Amino acid sequence: MKIAWKEMKKNKTRFLILGSIIFLVSFLTFIISGLANGLSQDNAALIKKLPQGQFYLDKDADKTYNLSKIDEGVQQQIFIDNPEATAFSVQMGFVNDAEDKQHSLAFVTSTDSELFENVKEGEIVLDRSLQEDGIQVGDVLTNNQFSGEFVVKGFVDQQKYSHAPVAFIAMTNYQEMYRVMEMQTIFIPGKDAPTLSALDSFSNKEFLHAIPSYSAEQMSLNMIVWFLVIISGMLFAIFFYMMNVQKIGLYGILKAIGMKTISLFKMIWYQMLVITAISLVLSIALSQAFSFVAPEGMPFHLTMDTVWMLSAVFMVVGFIGATISGFQVKNIEPLQAIQQGEM
Template identity: 35%
Template structure:
């Protein structure tokens, strides 16, 4: 550590430039990670926060909630394996709303639920609907960004039904659209208005272990029992969107490793004579290796602290409409991985130091 700090003091500009590159790369990694997490939540927070272990969908639905149709008879079959309290139907429909007195249209997703069941969301503002409520719904708070407020009257464009917003929830979105929760009384009314008729749902949510899920999957005809993770992948665009962002993050880590490897290798080559002299007077290879690793870790930690502060500063001024979520767990995960990548990037320099021949290096120095 002594030698590492002395080198920092002696070559300030060189190491400041290295630190600047590391800050920019770490900042970009953290920002893209926060954007990926934010887009994930904006696309699927209603499923991510859903109080369920498994979802029962129609077999031909390809794990997509909006393609699945589950009948009341199928629900009864499922409930022969799990109790009513641990199984509840879910209706999902994407639609468009207009606010009373305004021509502006907003895409939303209706979620029909048993308001006394395990899928009922927490209400952050206003009050919750019940199973007998008529013409009342609770909406995700992101609708406020479009000018919606408590007590507003909204109209479903598809069915022509009129609803009143009596409460707001948080983190309830599906396919980048705010979720509107309603009871099954209003769900049936919508589909009668659509001339679809008949009692049906899109899924059955389960609180059950793997054995129960397998029993239902094998015993109830025409259904697939999937995990929430599978349901997330079935949301249109979710898998592709997250895959692209994760690949970007992975490439950034690879770039960070390569950049660090090149910088420290060049610096190591420039100091070959000095390392040779140190070896000649008794410095061990392990001591010199610790010097390089100490430099890498100190630069990385300092760069991470600055980049984390920059990321949270930028996140503070971002508009609420931009999905961005940088949790402490995500920051710790990215920081730990960045430290590992930094050490990996220094391995080439460590190998070069280990191969230094003291006599040859001294000869070049002379």
């Protein structure tokens, strides 16, 4: 490892350039990953906060949440067989405050359950983000589809759906607003939730894809993240390949004096490890700091689990890239390399 370290000090400009590029790529990857997680929370926090269980939609809905209508007879039978089951519905809408300012919302109603806010007729419980718009407990809100008024009874934290704040209302008020009696979905908590022949069943993760735009949004951002990871591996492969071409003579001499090929590979791996580790430490520190200085309202959520997972992936990809570039070292013939005069 002494040879590897001496070479890094001798050619520090080259290794500094590579380290800077890896730092920028990994930093950008962490930022985009944080945005992807943040948008995921902003899009489906209402669903992601529920415990593990099974969601059930009408088979005629073709796995699309908005089109689902659970037959009342089927719903009642499920409740008899599964007392812990909950039926709920979500529809996008809006309310007007006392100043006639319009606020977009996701109206949610459910049967009696500890999993959702239970409110009385004429009451509404809102996501706390609406406090920033000046809405307070006791305010009166109106909706053009509702004949009465909503009185704000409280706020809840991190309850979003389709990038809109959630508003919990009574079932009778919801039915009046949307002219529908059937609920959209049934949720049964627990890992051993039954399979119902009359309905399509979804796990928590599968149900997220029934939310409009969720899959397309997350797929696009995750594709960017993994594309950046692949780029980092290619950078290692190209960089070490060019370095190895310039050091064919040196490798020939080292082989001639008895150094094994595996030792040369270890030298390349050591250099890769040092560069990647330093770059990742800096990018992790800055990405965590970014969460404190990110513009207000930006949905940024970067967990340490995601950081460690991506760091491990960067290490593996870097190892693969450096190893691929080192295959040419294996084929170097000492005498031929020395005769080329490359040092």
